[in-house]
Amino acid sequence: MPPSSPRLTRRSLGCAILGLLPLGLLSRSRPAEAQRPKTPSDPAKRRPTRGDHLTPLEGEGRGTAIRLDDLEPGAAPLLVVPLEPDSGVIRDGSRLNQLRLLRLAESSLSQETARYAASGVVAYSAVCSHTGCPVSEWNAETLRLVCPCHGSEFDPAARATVKNGPAPRRLAVLPLREEAGVIVVRSGFRGKVGFSLG
Numbered sequence: 023m024p025p026s027s028p029r030l031t032r033r034s035l036g037c038a039i040l041g042l043l044p045l046g047l048l049s050r051s052r053p054a055e056a057q058r059p060k061t062p063s064d065p066a067k068r069r070p071t072r073g074d075h076l077t078p079l080e081g082e083g084r085g086t087a088i089r090l091d092d093l094e095p096g097a098a099p100l101l102v103v104p105l106e107p108d109s110g111v112i113r114d115g116s117r118l119n120q121l122r123l124l125r126l127a128e129s130s131l132s133q134e135t136a137r138y139a140a141s142g143v144v145a146y147s148a149v150c151s152h153t154g155c156p157v158s159e160w161n162a163e164t165l166r167l168v169c170p171c172h173g174s175e176f177d178p179a180a181r182a183t184v185k186n187g188p189a190p191r192r193l194a195v196l197p198l199r200e201e202a203g204v205i206v207v208r209s210g211f212r213g214k215v216g217f218s219l220g
């Protein structure tokens with residue numbers, strides 16, 4: 023009996039092709055439900071939530087809710103993270119929760135920015151949309167947020183629109199409100215937080 027020649031049936035061919043597909047392509051073909059990020063069980067890693075307060079990431083005042091009076095119009099932004107007011111949990115378990123918080127003259131805000139602001143106070147993601155560096159610098163003359171890695175500049179009065187540099191899109195904004203003088207998160211981020219390559 024002649025040795026059986028290797029033959030590719032439709033099924034084995036399909037398996038062979040699937041085996042060669044990169045994981046990324048496979049995951050892209052999953053239903054949207056399966057791709058939805060899970061809410062982390064650790065409250066310190068959870069994204070900012072409606073009703074959260076904001077607190078400095080480090081240093082003096084960490085753990086204390088930031089109040090409107092703490093912010094001088096036009097002053098350099100603070101680096102802050104959400105604070106769950108009842109439990110006192112500081113949501114600093116993910117870098118994606120870090121925010122640049124600043125106060126601007128209300129008259130300088132674009133219509134869109136004003137919708138997300140509380141008495142001129144705005145909060146933007148501190149993660150650059152280019153390759154994820156911290157947006158850590160402030161140009162006090164132009165009133166722009168600056169990412170030192172490749173020089174991207176964002177205009178906080180215009181919903182963090184990119185004004186300079188390679189960043190492909192504006193920073194995510196966190197809607198705020200004021201309650202008895204305290205800055206409070208009104209809802210989750212608007213816009214994509216972080217960056218994506220390609």
Ligand code: FES
Binds near residue numbers: 155
């Ligand atoms: S990572 Fe911010 S400009 Fe490149």
